[in-house]
Amino acid sequence: MSHSATQPPRRSKTYREGLTPWLFLAPGLLMFIIYVLLPIFQSIWISFHDWDGLGEKVWIGLGNYRELLDDDSFYVSLKNNVIWLLLYLLAIPAGLAVALFLNQTVTGIRLYKSLFFFPFVISQVVVGLIFTWFYAPDFGLFSKLFEWLTGQQLAVLADERYVTYGIIVAGLWPQTAYCMILYLTGLNNINPEQVEAARMDGAKRFKLLWYVVLPQLAPATFIAMVVTVIGSLRSFDLVSIMTAGGPYGSSQVLSYFMFEQALSEYGFRMGYGAAIAVVLFLIMMVFISLFIVRMLIQERNA
Incomplete structure (x- = not known):
């Protein structure tokens, strides 16, 4: 009797x-x-319509996607995004190298940390303006150095061959600082006993880094990888x-192409812009899913 009387409170607890x-x-x-899942499904739904954002939606099925496959600007944007993705990943080893340099107790290390941290706290707009002036043919430091070395001027942002690479260099500056912060946090959490044990066993420099330090930095590397991939694809x-996508659309990426089609002088083609957004979202999901699967496999093996 007493047992049954005490059962309901236990279940309630x-x-x-x-x-x-x-x-x-x-x-x-x-x-x-509300702010992530619903907009994703709404964008997918809109991509099946011809819609200017104000009037009636007209169902066209896969019409926007078929048009996208025949659009040369889409392939230029996709190619530029691939270039962004490949070169943007350089921010990860660069951030690790800077973090290893700053993870020392030497004179003036706080000043060095502040200087390397600076690009992370300024906005992308400021970064863009700084590098626009840096590349300016008339007075830019890069142009002056290039002219001094080669005797010729180079307008990076006006040249279809180099404009994408010039913008990527500008993006790598703050992205490297962000990866540096992630790795500095990871280095503070490294087990010093494992490091000392490895040193006693004769591990030095590269072997110590590869076999002891980097495995413990795996969570920081995963976050840096995901954030860098997302940053490269939504550039x-x-x-x-x-450049506003110029010259002649040669520096367009998918995110800017989407904006240009949906919200600019092209007639507010919301359905077409949504189709571009869906393609970009699927590309992101593929890369992020691969990273997650790889991380889970590594954790199981460990």
Whole structure:
């Protein structure tokens, strides 16, 4: 009799303990659903329509996607995004190298940290303007150095061959600083006992870095990889500020191409812009899924 009397309170306590985490998560989950998941599904739905953003939506099925496959500007943007992706990944080893340099106790290290941290705190608009002046043919430092070395002027942002690479260099500056911060945080959490044990076993420099330090930096590397891939694929700010997709559309990327089609002089083609956004989203999901699967495999093997 007493056992049955005490059973309901025990169940009630277990129920409350199970419900409590969800109550704390509910506001965040609600915001995620409203501002992330719903817009994704709305964009997919809009991509199947011909719509100017104000009038009636006209269902055209895969019409926007078929048009996209025949659009030369789409392939230029896609090629530029691939270049962005490949070269932007250089920010990860560069950030690691800077973090290893700054993770020392030498005179003036705080000043060095401040200088390397500076690009991360300024906006992309400021970065774009700085590098626009840096590349300027008349007074830019890069142009003057290039002219001094070769005797010729080079207008990087006006040359179809080099404009994309010039913008990527501008993007690598703050991205390297961001990766540096991630690795500095990871280096502070490294187990010093493992490092000392490896040193006693004769591990030095590269072997110590490769076999002891880098495995413990795997979480920081994963975050840096995901953020860098996303940053390379949504590289809108710098393209907009530095070239507006020019010259002749040669520096366009998918995010800027989407904006140009949906919200500019091309007639507010929301459905076509949404189709570009869906393609960009799928590319991001493929890369991020590969990283997640690889990380899970590595954790299981460990």
